[in-house]
Amino acid sequence: MSTAENSPAVRPPRPRSKRGDAGSADDVLDQLRRRISSHVLPPGSRIQETELAREFDISRARVREVLGALEQRGLIERIPNRGAVVMRLEPKEVFEIFDVREVLEGLCIRRATINAPDGAWDGLLETFGEPMRAAIEEGGIEQYLDGLDELRRVVIQWADNTHAANFLDVIFDKARVIAQRVTLLPGRAEAGRRMHQEMLQCMARRDADAAERLKREIIRSAREWLERYRHFVL
DSSP: OOOSOOOTTTSOOOOOOOTTOSSOHHHHHHHHHHHHHTTSSOTTOEEOHHHHHHHHTOOHHHHHHHHHHHHHTTSEEEETTTEEEEOOOOHHHHHHHHHHHHHHHHHHHHHHHHHSOTTTTHHHHHHTSHHHHHHHHTTOOHHHHHHHHHHHHHHHHHHOOHHHHHHHHHHHHHHHHHHHHHHTSTTHHHHHHHHHHHHHHHHHTTOHHHHHHHHHHHHHHHHHHHHHTHHHHO
């Protein structure tokens, strides 16, 4: 999500590429992060070192470094005699993530609204417009989730706050797992689309107070939906 510089004190270290490995360790890490956050690798899935080494054509030592980076992000746990297993999110952790996101994403929305030039939000306003509404009505949420990813990327770019970006990067993988589950709830994707469209209109008017307030409301609303349906989602 972040395009900001790495901050070693905040962000878990990424494994370094090793001469002789065909694949980049950073690429392997990013691919595994996406698989976990998109539920291609759901909670409880086992991750085999030998299979990863074969798939990505990298050494077992490099695989272990990648798994160590995933473990530091809280995405997997390594269990003696079982190997690496994708972590399950506990309800307490889920709601703590909502609390942190409300503060940090609200701040980034405010700073991005202030910093971005005129017209910076026109493309995203179009993204969250009629084509997305029609796609959601037809049952597809992928366009909405892709739009959220793009919105986060642009907001982080214009917010220009390295520490906020790094903190959000640490929790983003888990946040995306939660977002996918909440978005699948009936009516949630369209409600979220409308709220984000309204927020982007405020950003285009440079109304930072209203934009930040709406972003906080969006995250609180998602939390309320999750609390209401937690037995079906968590």
